[in-house]
């Protein structure tokens with residue numbers, strides 16, 4: 001597959017995931033407000049706090065991935081995509097298949 005197409009698809013998918021997570025997050029925050037839970041003493045409040053931090057961590061991950069995808073798309077645009085940042089050698093196609101945002105060859109990973 002064309003790297004740009006693959007990255008665009010990854011980008012769309014990540015954005016959808018992020019939107020779903022933020023929606024979840026909004027729902028959890030609203031639920032915790034409704035239950036008027038005390039996070040420290042109410043067991044249900046603790047569950048909500050956990051879900052909230054999990055969701056926040058996943059959203060953070062999705063955002064970071066989005067940055068990587070954007071950086072990879074910029075490299076496609078300037079022609080440096082698929083070359084190792086360290087040695088300038090081509091990154092093996094198998095590695096790019098597994099990790100389309102890879103910036104380095106296996107030796108420099």
Ligand SMILES: [Zn+2]
Nearest residue numbers: 084087105108
């Ligand atoms: Zn290298």
